[in-house]
Amino acid sequence: MSKLTREDKIKIYERRKKGETIPSLAKNFDVQESNIKYLVDLIEKHGYDILRKDKNRTYSKDFKLQIINRILISQESINSVALDIGLVSPGILHNWLSKFKENGYNVVEKKKGRKPKSMTKPKKNDK
Incomplete structure (x- = not known):
């Protein structure tokens, strides 16, 4: 695809x-x-x-929770909610839901930027 x-x-x-x-x-x-x-x-x-021309959109923790509740509590379909809020793909909402369930029904915000490098350098083998 x-x-x-x-x-x-x-x-x-x-x-x-x-x-x-x-x-x-x-x-x-x-x-x-x-x-x-x-x-x-x-x-x-x-x-x-x-149809965006700019960078990826980011959504707040509260917004995601509101949307997830529309699906889990109000029993709205993923596609209809994704369409309603204008997500580029319903797959985004599937990801939010699975991450929500994975994290004990808590919305976890994705950290921006790179992961910090380890402070210790790997040891080189001396020969």
């Missing part, structure tokens, strides 16, 4: 609106049909501005 550029996503949306089938678009762009359908629905709901 190839990574789509912003221009590819716009092309897919416009070709779909002209009547091209989802299976044909999926084959042409080497993307799963479910991804095409999600992309079309996303642009339909939020417009082209939802």
Whole structure:
């Protein structure tokens, strides 16, 4: 599966609106049909501005918890919530949920930057 550029996503949306089938678009762009359908629905709901041009978006711990609760407590579907809040992919929400469950039902914020290097240097073998 190839990574789509912003221009590819716009092309897919416009070709779909002209009547091209989802299976044909999926084959042409080497993307799963479910991804095409999600992309079309996303642009339909939020417009082209939802297709980011900048860096990855970051979300606060509180926001993630609110969204996770919509799924676990309100029983909303992952796809509908992801579409509603404008996530680029519902997979992001799947990741949030699995990390949430992994960490004892706590939202853990991802640390920014590189992991610190070990303070001790590995010993070189003397020969």
